[in-house]
Amino acid sequence: MTLQRVFLRFSLLLAASCLLRIGQGSAQTTTHKPQSSKASSPSAEKTYSPELVQKGKALFRQDCSFCHGRDATGGESGPDLTRSKLVAADVKGDKIGPVVRNGRLDKGMPPFDRSDDQIAALVAFIHTQRNAMSAAGLRGQGGRKGVDPSDLQTGNAEAGRQYFNGAGGCANCHSPTGDLAGIASRHQGLELEELMLYPTHAKSKVEVTLSSGQTLNGTLAYLDEFTIGLVDADGVYHSWRTADVHYKVDEAVNAHVDLFSKYTDDDIHNLMAYLQTLR
Amino acid sequence: MKLVRSIFLIAASAVAAVGFAPSLPAQVDDQVLVHPPANSWPGYHGDYSGRRHSSLTQIAPENVKNLSLAWAFQSNQTSLIKSSPLLADGILYFTVPENVWAVDARSGHQIWHYRHPRSSGEHIGHRGVAMYKGFLYFVTPDAHLVSLNAKDGTVRWNVEVADVNKGYWTSMAPLVVRNHVLVGVSGDFDNLNGYIRSIDAESGATQWQWDSTPPAGTPNQTTGGMTWMTGTYDPDLNLVYWGTGNPTPVLNGSTRPGDDLYTCSIVALNPDTGKLAWAFQVSPHDTHDWDAVETPVLVDADFHGEPKKMLMQTSRNGYFFVLDRTNGKNLLTVPYGPVNWALGVDKQGRPIPNPAKEPAPDGRIIAPDEGGLTNYRSPSFDTKNGLFIVDAHPSWSIYFAKPADGVYGWAGADYDVWGKGVLEAIDYQTGTIRWSHELGPEGSGAGVLTTDSGLTFTGDAMGNFLAIDSSNGKTLWHAGSGSVIVSSPTAYELDGRQYVLTSSGSVLFAWALPEK
Numbered sequence: 001m002t003l004q005r006v007f008l009r010f011s012l013l014l015a016a017s018c019l020l021r022i023g024q025g026s027a028q029t030t031t032h033k034p035q036s037s038k039a040s041s042p043s044a045e046k047t048y049s050p051e052l053v054q055k056g057k058a059l060f061r062q063d064c065s066f067c068h069g070r071d072a073t074g075g076e077s078g079p080d081l082t083r084s085k086l087v088a089a090d091v092k093g094d095k096i097g098p099v100v101r102n103g104r105l106d107k108g109m110p111p112f113d114r115s116d117d118q119i120a121a122l123v124a125f126i127h128t129q130r131n132a133m134s135a136a137g138l139r140g141q142g143g144r145k146g147v148d149p150s151d152l153q154t155g156n157a158e159a160g161r162q163y164f165n166g167a168g169g170c171a172n173c174h175s176p177t178g179d180l181a182g183i184a185s186r187h188q189g190l191e192l193e194e195l196m197l198y199p200t201h202a203k204s205k206v207e208v209t210l211s212s213g214q215t216l217n218g219t220l221a222y223l224d225e226f227t228i229g230l231v232d233a234d235g236v237y238h239s240w241r242t243a244d245v246h247y248k249v250d251e252a253v254n255a256h257v258d259l260f261s262k263y264t265d266d267d268i269h270n271l272m273a274y275l276q277t278l279r
Numbered sequence: 280m281k282l283v284r285s286i287f288l289i290a291a292s293a294v295a296a297v298g299f300a301p302s303l304p305a306q307v308d309d310q311v312l313v314h315p316p317a318n319s320w321p322g323y324h325g326d327y328s329g330r331r332h333s334s335l336t337q338i339a340p341e342n343v344k345n346l347s348l349a350w351a352f353q354s355n356q357t358s359l360i361k362s363s364p365l366l367a368d369g370i371l372y373f374t375v376p377e378n379v380w381a382v383d384a385r386s387g388h389q390i391w392h393y394r395h396p397r398s399s400g401e402h403i404g405h406r407g408v409a410m411y412k413g414f415l416y417f418v419t420p421d422a423h424l425v426s427l428n429a430k431d432g433t434v435r436w437n438v439e440v441a442d443v444n445k446g447y448w449t450s451m452a453p454l455v456v457r458n459h460v461l462v463g464v465s466g467d468f469d470n471l472n473g474y475i476r477s478i479d480a481e482s483g484a485t486q487w488q489w490d491s492t493p494p495a496g497t498p499n500q501t502t503g504g505m506t507w508m509t510g511t512y513d514p515d516l517n518l519v520y521w522g523t524g525n526p527t528p529v530l531n532g533s534t535r536p537g538d539d540l541y542t543c544s545i546v547a548l549n550p551d552t553g554k555l556a557w558a559f560q561v562s563p564h565d566t567h568d569w570d571a572v573e574t575p576v577l578v579d580a581d582f583h584g585e586p587k588k589m590l591m592q593t594s595r596n597g598y599f600f601v602l603d604r605t606n607g608k609n610l611l612t613v614p615y616g617p618v619n620w621a622l623g624v625d626k627q628g629r630p631i632p633n634p635a636k637e638p639a640p641d642g643r644i645i646a647p648d649e650g651g652l653t654n655y656r657s658p659s660f661d662t663k664n665g666l667f668i669v670d671a672h673p674s675w676s677i678y679f680a681k682p683a684d685g686v687y688g689w690a691g692a693d694y695d696v697w698g699k700g701v702l703e704a705i706d707y708q709t710g711t712i713r714w715s716h717e718l719g720p721e722g723s724g725a726g727v728l729t730t731d732s733g734l735t736f737t738g739d740a741m742g743n744f745l746a747i748d749s750s751n752g753k754t755l756w757h758a759g760s761g762s763v764i765v766s767s768p769t770a771y772e773l774d775g776r777q778y779v780l781t782s783s784g785s786v787l788f789a790w791a792l793p794e795k
Contacts, residue, residue, distance in 0.1 A: 058399065062420065066403040070468060074692065076568070076649070103357075105763060108721075113357045142446070142468035142688025147642070147679050154641040190694070193642070197677070198697040224719060224741045225754055257697060260675040261617060265635075265643050268677075 047131075048124035055118075056125025063112055064122070069143025072129040077108065080146055081126050082133040093123035149189035152272055160274025163267055168259065170271075173252055176278050184279045193272050198256045205250040206230050208240065220249055306429065307367045307410040309457055313514050317772040320366040322509070323407050323452035325769060329511035329574040330660040332729045333770040337777035339732035342792060343746045343756045349778060349791040350387030354380065359765050360782040362407030362452065363657075365415075366771050371780070372410065372429070373787065376402040376420055376450070381432060385773055387789060393432035395419055400448035401465070404765075406509065406655070407452035409460060411480045416460050418449035424462055424478055438483040440464060446471055452509045456519060456550040459486060463506025463521070467568070468688040470495050470527045473504035473542075477553060487553030491523045491541045501535035503527035504542040508572035508655055513588070516605060518547045518556055520577065520590055524570035530638040530680045530691025531566070538563040543571040545592060545600075547607060557607030562596045563629055566637045567620065567678060568649045568693070569596040576660050576667070582610055582708060591707055593658050593669040595651030596620075598630055599710050613710030615703055616673040617646040638680035638691045648676035648695045650722075657726035657767035661735070661749050666704040666713055668735055668749070672722040674698030698722050700740045704752060714752035726767020728779070736779055738764035744781050744788070760788065 048056075061070060067078030074080035081087050090096045097119045103111035114122070164170040174180050187195055194200075206220040208230060218230035221237055228247050229239035307321045315326050317335060324331055338346060354360065358375035364382075365372045370390060371382045377395040382388065400420035408427075409416040414435060415427040422441035427434060440462050441447035446469030454461040458480045464473060473491040478484070491504030503526040510521035526535055526542040541555075543562035548555055561571045576591045582601070590604035597618035601611035609628025621630035636643055650672060658669035675698070680691030700718030705711070718725075719740030728736045734755070735747040742763055746756035762784025769780045779790045 061399060062397070062402045065468075066401045069689075075468070075689075077695075108763075110359050111357050144689045145679070145681075145684040145692045147692055147694075151640050151679065151681065152642070193677070194694060194696065197644075197675075222741075224739060224743060226743070226757060260644065260646065260697070261619070263644055265639075265641075268644055269641055 046127060048128055052121050052124040053128045056121035056123070056128075059114075059118055059122055060125050065143075067109070071133065071141065071143055072126050073133055074144035074146065076144070080144070082130040083146060084130075087126055087130055090123070090127070093119050096123050096126060147190040152189060152193055152269070153276075155266070155269030155271070155273030157270070157273040157277050159266075160270035160272065163271055164274055167262075168267065168271065169255065173255065180275070180278050182279060184276045192275060193268075196271060196275055197260075197268070199253060202253045204253065207248045208238075209246040210240070211244060223249070306413045307455075308412060311367070312455060318366070318369070320364065320769050320771055322365065322409060322454065323363050324509065324511060324574065324657065325363075327512040327514065328577040328660075329657075330576055330578065330662070331574075331657045331727065331767060331769075332659055332662055332731075334731045335770055335772055335777045336730065336732040337772070338730065338734065338746075338779065338790075338792060340734060340748050340755055343734060345792055346746065346756050346758075346779075346790050347793055348758075349789040351789070352380070352382050352387045352389070352787040354378070354785045354787070356785050358402070358785065359404070359763065360785060360787060361404040361655075361765050363767055363769055364780055364787065365408055365410055365452075366769070367410055367429070369773060370429070371787075372408050372415055373782075374405045374407050374417065375785070376405045378405075379408060379415065379417055379427065379432060381429070382787070384771065384778070384789075387787070391432040393417075393427055393434075395425065398423075398443075400443040401450070403448075404450050406450060409453035409455045411455045411458070411460070414480070416453045416455070416462075416480075418451060418453065418462060420448050420450070422447045422449045422464060424449075424453070424460065424483070426483060436483040438478065438485075440476055440478075441466070445469060449507075451507050454509050454512065454519065455480065456512050459550050461510065461519065461521075461550065463508070463510075465505050465507040465524075467503070467505065467525070467527060467529060470502040470687055472502050473506050473523060475506045475510075475521055475548070475553070477550065489546075489548055489553040489555065491544070491546070492526070492539075499534070499536060501526040501539035501542055503529075503539075504544070505570070506572070507570070508574070511575050511577050512550070513577055513604065516588070517549060517551070518604070519550045520575040520604065521546050521548065522570065522572035522575055522592070524572055525562075525565045525568045528686045528688060528690035529566075529568050530678060530689060530693065531684065531686055532564055532637065534686045535564075539565070543569060543596070545571060545575050545590065545602065545607075547604065559600070559602055559607045559609065559627075560629055561592070561594045561598065561600055562632070564632055565596070566632070566680075567596070567645060569594070569651050571595065572655065573653055574657050576658065577604060578660050578662075578707065580662075580665065580707075589707075591660065591667055593653050593667065593671070593705070595647075595654060596630065597647045597652040599667070599705055600628070601707060602628075611708070611710060615669070615705055615710065615712065616652045616671050616701070617675070618652070619644070619646045638678035638693065640679065640681035642677045642679050644675060644696075645678050645693075646675045647672060648674040648698055649678075649693050650674065650695070650698070654724075656724055656765070657728075659727040659729040659735070660707075661704075661729040663729075663731060663733060664704075664713075664749055665707060666729075666749065667707050668702065668704050668727050668729060670718065670723055670725055670727055670737055671701050671703045672698050673701060674722070702727070702735070702737055702747070702752065704749070716747060716752040716754070724763060724765035725781075728768035728770060730770060736768040736770075736781065738781065738783070742783055744783070744790075758788075758790075760784070760786075762786070
């Protein structure tokens with residue numbers, strides 16, 4: 001059965017990459033040979049030997065599939081790699097390789113000490129999956145599924161606008177003509193909804209007062225019970241023992257946390273509808 | 280280099296053999312398992328109770344500020360250590376997927392290292408070994424149980440527990456009860472039935488199997504109920520307590536109407552027969568991946584003035600449960616953090632799932648997130664203060680499922696939105712949180728150990744090991760570990776010296792007071 005699945009996937013992949021090549025070829029001006037268009041486009045149409053893909057699949061199954069799904073389309077916690085921007089931009093493992101070897105500890109991904117050959121096999125498998133899945137609109141079997149922008153259109157924009165300006169308190173910090181102007185052109189679908197619910201990458205400002213009375217301001221770079229670190233306006237990192245200083249972290253982003261227990265699902269869908277009008 | 284290492288190993292083993300031979304006590308036997316001496320940690324939880332509480336008092340609130348590194352052991356692997364090292368006869372045995380080490384508990388030097396041939400199956404984590412009469416029991420990513428000779432790490436036998444090609448894998452530390460080696464299985468990406476298998480400690484033969492769900496393909500019945508964490512055992516009642524995992528398909532419950540027994544349940548089994556004595560379901564008809572495999576902690580104490588044999592669990596679904604473990608009757612059900620998926624609690628003490636909070640095509644906001652309000656990391660019951668201490672994860676997420684996602688495996692999508700770590704000390708009689716201690720953004724993967732001297736050991740989200748005053752939650756000692764902590768601490772005493780063992784990343788750390 002597994003073998004059959006491999007063959008099935010491989011033939012799908014071939015079909016998919018043929019379609020892609022035709023599509024891209026017709027978009028190209030005729031001065032380029034098909035070969036050179038292949039080189040100029042990062043990953044979309046490169047094909048790999050079945051042996052390499054099979055080897056990558058086996059490695060992927062052992063170390064990656066719990067989080068990213070057996071088909072690389074998403075598992076228990078990791079993102080769908082077939083829709084990943086990083087994978088799309090990867091050329092011969094130049095983006096994927098470092099992530100595998102260094103991990104992303106801040107996101108819970110451990111590093112994997114893998115040889116060049118193993119990385120090449122993983123890259124072949126991931127790109128093969130990306131080509132097959134995205135071109136044919138397929139979803140992997142068993143793993144986590146995806147969310148399309150069309151799934152997130154059930155709200156009422158006017159109700160969302162009222163919530164934004166009223167009960168939600170969003171207008172206390174945000175403005176549709178200021179920081180959110182054009183937000184729906186920059187972010188779409190699930191990515192926009194996730195940013196709306198909690199802007200993970202928002203930087204907190206911090207003010208640290210030393211025992212001398214001197215005050216320093218900057219972007220919070222590190223904080224635990226024992227140490228506080230900031231990056232100042234010149235980009236220089238400073239740190240102190242928390243016991244030795246007073247500090248005040250700008251916690252505006254916590255307004256998002258306060259909303260979680262107040263939102264109805266309709267509030268979220270309406271707000272999402274409203275934000276999508278800000279193009 | 281390999282040769283050099285082998286020579287070193289031979290030399291090391293020779294030294295070890297000379298050092299230990301004269302005073303060798305009995306290896307892990309029934310007596311040690313029921314009443315572990317201070318110089319042992321004979322199973323995943325230490326003793327059978329799952330309390331992860333040490334009676335040792337040398338390291339105390341007054342002197343813990345002097346705690347220092349006795350030794351560190353570098354596994355030189357990229358896999359994170361999730362196992363609890365087992366300790367017997369002065370030797371620690373611990374694991375990452377496909378690797379077992381025997382390490383001298385006094386010095387941290389390696390005695391042997393067993394590397395299993397690279398196998399298929401998930402290599403997501405490994406919780407450690409079990410031991411009985413000089414032999415170790417070790418599960419593999421391709422769902423085999425391997426018995427190793429504890430002396431030298433040589434393979435005694437290897438039996439299949441589940442079919443990796445169907446989508447099963449194994450990662451748990453087996454539980455030994457007499458000659459029964461109890462093993463559980465994992466597998467959420469396929470519609471498979473979960474089970475616990477009892478394997479003969481000597482021969483490797485299957486003694487019995489208890490199925491948590493009907494065979495795959497039974498109409499209108501659930502699959503799932505994976506048994507991927509180590510249970511606990513009450514020798515007096517002769518009952519084993521085990522948590523079962525979520526149903527499958529995971530996020531879509533349409534093909535499995537009803538409660539989906541026995542998924543997301545705590546079950547009591549007779550270890551000699553595998554017969555079910557009772558079951559309590561903590562999440563009827565789960566659609567959020569909230570396995571109920573968190574440690575079923577066994578406590579004998581007063582409950583509102585009456586002496587009770589209790590079982591307590593801080594469950595992944597966000598509720599703290601206290602049960603009478605003689606019959607499975609519920610004594611207390613109360614949330615220990617934000618939960619928004621239940622309409623209330625039914626007469627049996629089970630949360631009532633709100634159908635409006637099942638995953639939907641346009642998303643539902645849910646607390647806690649898929650990782651849950653806690654997870655496999657161990658809690659601890661502090662017998663002195665009557666506190667159930669857990670590394671909690673207040674969190675919010677969005678859950679999606681639509682017909683196009685099908686009814687196989689995950690069958691939907693969910694995304695964590697926000698979370699943090701908080702150490703909570705829960706009064707077991709009321710569920711009141713007596714004190715809490717912030718552990719940092721996203722949350723911490725560290726388990727908890729308490730000691731009779733009044734200390735709580737755990738770790739924060741930034742990778743600091745922490746020693747905390749169990750009576751009030753104040754930090755008394757810390758050390759930055761340099762990586763993430765995804766394991767639970769243990770403690771032991773050797774040569775009159777108390778050690779606390781923690782791990783972070785791929786390194787094991789032994790802490791002790793300075794030698795006199």
